[in-house]
Amino acid sequence: MTNKNLIDLEAMSTEQIDKIIRKAKKIMQSPPDFRHACDGKILATLFYEPSTRTQMSFQTAMLKLGGRTIGFDNPMNSSVSKGESLKDTIKVISGYADIIAIRHPVEGTAMAASLYADVPVINCGDGGHLHPTQTLTDIVTLSSEKGRLDNLKIGVCGDLLNGRTVHSLIKTLAKYSNNSFVLISTEELSVPLYIIDILEKNGCKYEISNSLADAIVDLDVLYMTRIQRERFKSTEEYEAQKNIFVLDKEKLDKARQDMIILHPLPRVNEITVDIDDDPRALYFKQAQYGMYGRMALILLLLQDEDFVIESREANISDHKCNNPKCITQQEEYLPNLSYEKKGMIMCDFCDKRID
């Protein structure tokens, strides 16, 4: 099965990612050339939980292509979310809009929406599960600023255990040749084993570090994420470690002049404001690259017939996924779609193992 949705960046080939990047760069070079590319088209932004930055990025992307937007930003304001099934909402919106960008607190919702939509669906975040256009943002930034996606030494720092953006970035960059990683975190917040598996399977070099000051020295890229206090067992533990992972002027002085600093934002205190004006600090420009990446994505999904994304082969399994955070728990009409991975049966919506 092939489709015109972006649910999971994993489903995209590197050729497709490269195609998005090339398109994004073309748009950046001459935005006025694309000002009418989506004339008469409508993007629906269905945000079942607020995420102003992502929503505004998509809205701006569509407006800069000449299209228009409709949508909502909060389930409380939304009658469609009161008692109505996701399917019914998606069916109705398919009659209004040419493309749908959906955000939802429950895992697998974008995938579920894509089953019923008559138009392309973009996943703008489904709970703690996937957020593919954030990784797209990171990749467009890297390619534009470093000129390549391979032969990079990438430091990722902060909460590597829970940060879905970090996992997705590593998985994507592992597909490009000769990238190496420095995983900078406390032991408690180190990457899950399956990420190590992916690195090893792809033959990527990696180091584990618990010192940002040491690790920063020879990086091409430093990807910072925030550490959340609630992840720590005690306040003492948090207080003891939090400053190790604050990027400040002193640590930055040890980095190369051509290193670039990325951050998915919002930041809390893990990057001090006094380095915001350093030319290596690219986290604000990164948000703008994200907008161009989304413009490219919308264009390709709407207008490039060859830009179809392979879906994973799925079966109907005998029993339901029992992940309580999975959309199948809420929307009862959904089929028990599953796929096989390493001999296990996995839920096609939330990617958790079905017992």
Added chain:
Amino acid sequence: MTNKNLIDLEAMSTEQIDKIIRKAKKIMQSPPDFRHACDGKILATLFYEPSTRTQMSFQTAMLKLGGRTIGFDNPMNSSVSKGESLKDTIKVISGYADIIAIRHPVEGTAMAASLYADVPVINCGDGGHLHPTQTLTDIVTLSSEKGRLDNLKIGVCGDLLNGRTVHSLIKTLAKYSNNSFVLISTEELSVPLYIIDILEKNGCKYEISNSLADAIVDLDVLYMTRIQRERFKSTEEYEAQKNIFVLDKEKLDKARQDMIILHPLPRVNEITVDIDDDPRALYFKQAQYGMYGRMALILLLLQDEDFVIESREANISDHKCNNPKCITQQEEYLPNLSYEKKGMIMCDFCDKRID
């Protein structure tokens, strides 16, 4: 008095309804021809209670005509609704917008707004009173799918007592020749007597049925509505009857192949999802027809000089309407407008009898 507002579909002649339908069909045939029809025009959607579906339908309609939209979707976010009179809000918005679509929880609000607006006003629902563009949606769907608005056998099923969409649809279709109706409901939820009066006055055949399975057999149209648990005296009563009025595959098998199923949405459980893919299930397409109907309505109100809607002759009555749900109870400056009906004095805002 004539005007350019749509407050109550009753005020429209069948010629005017037919004109909207013809325009809607023209737009459907070639949407790009209308992409700039409202260039430079602004629609204000003033939604004093959330109704995302209706609001998005209007916004999409205006955007597809080349116009733009402003508005709000919730009184809590709206400073105009804090302490400010409806009149003042409408006066100010009249200075910004070319046409106003208003939704309000209080009966008669759209009518009140039209007294002060300098631009056309469309009623998008005023409490439990009127919702004319829903009926417009139903009528555009019927005409497009059945090719006619007369000589139809229409089944209406569910809560016929409280469903304003059902009442409005019956009143409208009763004006066309040779339509007959099957009123399918429990005794408790049967149509009010005034609807029976209208049917008899217009010479319409009608049957009363308490079995959807029996009634479905020879219908041209089945109009489903949801039954609300709180309408029943006891849970037992509700449980006993609710399944009679669920349209499922088994019942649908008895229907004609050219019968069409409509529903104003949102549905709860009164249509099972397994018939959604049946070609007779038109409730999702119906929402799209509604969008085209709204496009036609906006166009005619803004651009067709001949499209003026006759207002009812109104007088100033001696005392105020005392319907506690009427807008005159909240906005004290409103005149005591009334009209005569069968020798009674009726409120011109909420259509209730003035004592």
Added chain:
Amino acid sequence: MTNKNLIDLEAMSTEQIDKIIRKAKKIMQSPPDFRHACDGKILATLFYEPSTRTQMSFQTAMLKLGGRTIGFDNPMNSSVSKGESLKDTIKVISGYADIIAIRHPVEGTAMAASLYADVPVINCGDGGHLHPTQTLTDIVTLSSEKGRLDNLKIGVCGDLLNGRTVHSLIKTLAKYSNNSFVLISTEELSVPLYIIDILEKNGCKYEISNSLADAIVDLDVLYMTRIQRERFKSTEEYEAQKNIFVLDKEKLDKARQDMIILHPLPRVNEITVDIDDDPRALYFKQAQYGMYGRMALILLLLQDEDFVIESREANISDHKCNNPKCITQQEEYLPNLSYEKKGMIMCDFCDKRID
């Protein structure tokens, strides 16, 4: 330092104000000529507190210029406002939008935003501090309706103590020659001394009155504002005085035929509805003039290279402003910007004295 922001109307020369007025009049004469003036441009309306009227006025202004808008209307719906610094939000939005209109409950926020924005910033109200486009609205109305901004006798009535719109209007009109003022209020709500200072420094005649009925007789302009009950020490006091400051038909009968009535809206009861249709009642049309004024402002900030607004000379002071309502109390990275006034050190954000 010069810039392209409108934070405080005080920073504008009368030549610049006149330029906005001239541009606004040109737009009013032929709106279609400006329908594509801002094609491809995006206005971000960042409303950290709801103010539907102001937000819709800006949105309409941009849409009528051919531009598009993004933004939010409530911090509760806005992830950017959750924990993220103002600076970071502004930096990101600068990558999306061509111009920013910001409203915030805290004093000095627009000024703070302008320090980090890469695009022009317009202050749409920062707490009880400044609201320059309201005064712009008043001035455009006056110039359009009276044909001049000098040689006017202006009555200002209501709460002259707390009304920031009244203070700003007086400060602006005092710069034009031969304007005189009648300050109509109770003693408790009379203008602050610094306003009297400004009037005297500019050589403006002024009278103090506690009777609207007496004062109205020979005014060119009557500027009404609402009185808030909570400003009075007792309910008795409020009840005793409130009717003195209600403009009704009887008082209006004493006014000249060419007097005009303005009000920043929303009104409560200080103007009776029965004079709304009097040709002198311009408060609704005033809102429309405000929209044209905002169109002119956006155009000049975006397109007129010569339209740069002089910033006050600022220094870094030794200690922080300690006004608890000042933005510097919330956003810790802000520099301690200050300026000198009459030998005192003033906060450059909130204009309060720094102790």
